[in-house]
Amino acid sequence: EVQLVESGGGLVKPGGSLRLSCAASGFTFSSYSMNWVRQAPGKGLEWVSSISSSSSYIYYADSVKGRFTISRDNAKNSLYLQMNSLRAEDTAVYYCARSQMVRGASHDYWGQGTLVTVSS
Amino acid sequence: SYVLTQPPSVSVAPGQTARITCGGNNIGSKSVHWYQQKPGQAPVLVVYDDSDRPSGIPERFSGSNSGNTATLTISRVEAGDEADYYCQVWDSSSDEVFGGGTKLTVL
Numbered sequence: 351e352v353q354l355v356e357s358g359g360g361l362v363k364p365g366g367s368l369r370l371s372c373a374a375s376g377f378t379f380s381s382y383s384m385n386w387v388r389q390a391p392g393k394g395l396e397w398v399s400s401i402s403s404s405s406s407y408i409y410y411a412d413s414v415k416g417r418f419t420i421s422r423d424n425a426k427n428s429l430y431l432q433m434n435s436l437r438a439e440d441t442a443v444y445y446c447a448r449s450q451m452v453r454g455a456s457h458d459y460w461g462q463g464t465l466v467t468v469s470s
Numbered sequence: 471s472y473v474l475t476q477p478p479s480v481s482v483a484p485g486q487t488a489r490i491t492c493g494g495n496n497i498g499s500k501s502v503h504w505y506q507q508k509p510g511q512a513p514v515l516v517v518y519d520d521s522d523r524p525s526g527i528p529e530r531f532s533g534s535n536s537g538n539t540a541t542l543t544i545s546r547v548e549a550g551d552e553a554d555y556y557c558q559v560w561d562s563s564s565d566e567v568f569g570g571g572t573k574l575t576v577l
Binding site: 385387394395396397400409411445447453454455456457458459460461462463 | 501503505507511512513514515518519524556558560565566567568569570571
């Protein structure tokens with residue numbers, strides 16, 4: 351069974367940093383692209399970042415470019431999102447999601463999400 | 471930037487057919503994916519590549535895409551279909567884009 355479990359969310363002050371993790375199991379992690387998608391409270395889905403299976407290709411939404419860094423460790427079946435210079439508008443549930451390709455493919459499995467709250 | 475437009479809400483009686491649209495410039499040339507999200511839960515993929523269904527998704531869920539509109543059709547709607555639905559595409563100028571979401575209410 352495919353499982354994606356996010357962790358690392360919490361309350362952080364504006365300007366602070368946080369590192370999210372996503373632990374994957376039930377599939378060959380190194381064969382899939384991975385993504386972060388977020389959802390602000392009461393709002394819709396927003397794509398954040400994608401990384402290809404071998405980390406060769408990485409993409410970011412303009413809203414996080416230069417502040418967030420996506421990475422993965424295929425030996426540990428884990429995906430990460432380093433978030434720096436956090437702003438109030440980064441407050442959201444952050445989901446990790448799997449896809450067949452780094453661009454254009456659907457996200458066929460999602461984790462349950464981890465809540466990030468940026469507030470003083 | 472590429473914009474996807476969905477109606478905020480759609481209402482349908484049980485047993486009827488719900489159609490949720492997703493509008494975008496020449497969206498018919500793109501692959502459209504649809505997600506269902508129930509309150510407090512993660513999104514679930516219900517249709518991918520315009521009209522394909524993942525395993526485990528009922529045949530009542532179908533999709534089409536042409537011109538400037540993609541449509542998710544839910545036949546024989548059940549109370550359990552009540553949820554938010556999002557369309558998604560990839561665009562060369564905007565990367566990954568989601569529609570604003572449509573709340574499906576089963577009357």
